[in-house]
Amino acid sequence: MNRLPDLLKSDSPLISIEIFPPKTEKGDELLYETLDTLSKFEPKFISCTYGAGGTTQTRTLELCQHIQKTYEIPATAHFTCVGSSRDELIAWLDKAAAAGIQNIMALRGDAPKGETSFKAVEGGLSYANELVSLIRERHPNMGIGVAAYPEKHAECLDADLDLANLKRKIDAGADAAFTQLFFDNDLFFAFRDRYEKAGCAIPLIPGIMPITEFSRIKRITEMCGTAFPAELSARLENVQDDSEAQLEIGIEFAIAQCQELLENNVPGVHFYALNKSQACQRILEALKTA
Numbered sequence: 001m002n003r004l005p006d007l008l009k010s011d012s013p014l015i016s017i018e019i020f021p022p023k024t025e026k027g028d029e030l031l032y033e034t035l036d037t038l039s040k041f042e043p044k045f046i047s048c049t050y051g052a053g054g055t056t057q058t059r060t061l062e063l064c065q066h067i068q069k070t071y072e073i074p075a076t077a078h079f080t081c082v083g084s085s086r087d088e089l090i091a092w093l094d095k096a097a098a099a100g101i102q103n104i105m106a107l108r109g110d111a112p113k114g115e116t117s118f119k120a121v122e123g124g125l126s127y128a129n130e131l132v133s134l135i136r137e138r139h140p141n142m143g144i145g146v147a148a149y150p151e152k153h154a155e156c157l158d159a160d161l162d163l164a165n166l167k168r169k170i171d172a173g174a175d176a177a178f179t180q181l182f183f184d185n186d187l188f189f190a191f192r193d194r195y196e197k198a199g200c201a202i203p204l205i206p207g208i209m210p211i212t213e214f215s216r217i218k219r220i221t222e223m224c225g226t227a228f229p230a231e232l233s234a235r236l237e238n239v240q241d242d243s244e245a246q247l248e249i250g251i252e253f254a255i256a257q258c259q260e261l262l263e264n265n266v267p268g269v270h271f272y273a274l275n276k277s278q279a280c281q282r283i284l285e286a287l288k289t290a
């Protein structure tokens with residue numbers, strides 16, 4: 001009952017949380033605190049990134065096991081094609097399944113730091129749809145999430161082509177699509193219309209990143225190719241030296257954003273909590289009482 005297709009059958013929205021493996025002891029402490037706090041809201045799953053933003057690939061499975069054992073919340077392991085041959089990918093998938101992981105976020109992955117474009121290794125895979133096919137072939141019962149880009153993936157020159165590439169991942173057997181983070185709901189709604197018209201039939205779940213600090217969000221939106229509304233940017237710039245005020249603006253914005261999405265029938269919300277608890281805690285509290 002912990003696989004994505006089962007989790008999606010529930011009547012309540014699919015609330016999920018994304019974290020990343022820290023590199024330092026202090027980072028570990030922050031993560032464990034965050035998990036203690038956010039697990040109380042009983043998210044349907046907690047996902048852990050794999051080599052994202054220059055972080056490590058080696059701790060994803062260990063942290064997923066920790067989540068399942070400590071909180072009895074299903075974990076979703078992110079997995080990418082970066083740096084691995086087909087045989088190495090298969091070995092990791094077998095290890096994940098043996099570790100009790102029942103859901104995988106199947107990604108191509110970003111180019112490693114310092115490199116400008118993604119290059120498959122010899123005997124490796126080039127696109128996420130190939131990874132979805134490989135998972136379906138080796139582990140037919142695995143729940144599979146894939147990434148969707150309301151504002152188009154930065155490398156793809158054409159929005160319709162990018163949508164066709166998303167459709168390939170769906171046709172290969174993905175169970176749900178999770179969007180890149182965005183701040184403009186109208187962009188999401190326009191994308192959802194195109195997604196449905198293109199015959200994409202699996203649940204499309206918006207990915208939301210609460211703003212916690214202006215400098216961090218600027219760096220992350222650049223990495224993700226996400227538009228930042230001018231009005232929001234101006235409001236944050238006005239309080240450049242006041243981190244409390246930035247956090248408050250971020251929380252208020254995210255609550256309103258999530259409420260509008262839920263009023264417009266999204267199947268859930270995936271939170272890019274990224275090891276911070278405070279903003280998500282306040283947002284989840286507000287959504288519960290709304």
Ligand SMILES: NC(=O)C1=CN([C@@H]2O[C@H](COP(=O)(O)OP(=O)(O)OC[C@H]3O[C@@H](n4cnc5c(N)ncnc54)[C@H](O)[C@@H]3O)[C@@H](O)[C@H]2O)C=CC1
Pocket residue numbers: 048049050051052053078079080106107108109110111126127128129147148153154155156161162165166168169
């Ligand atoms: N490491 C992690 O945990 C996470 C990584 N990501 C990032 O998402 C981005 C890409 O990953 P995915 O969306 O899974 O990649 P993808 O393979 O779906 O798409 C990558 C690019 O290739 C194009 N493309 C896809 N399939 C194609 C095909 N068969 N033929 C020709 N072109 C094709 C797409 O339009 C896109 O521009 C990366 O930037 C990835 O790192 C997102 C979330 C978490």
Ligand SMILES: Nc1nc(=O)c2c([nH]1)NC[C@@H]1CN(c3ccc(C(=O)N[C@@H](CCC(=O)O)C(=O)O)cc3)CN21
Pocket residue numbers: 020021022023024027049051052053054055110180181220223224272274
């Ligand atoms: N292109 C792309 N790549 C991704 O990896 C990715 C997306 N998009 N979109 C959604 C989420 C956001 N991701 C992120 C974003 C930021 C950090 C991050 O804050 N990293 C730390 C690194 C800290 C460390 O090295 O320990 C940071 O402070 O930037 C991690 C994953 C992963 N996902």
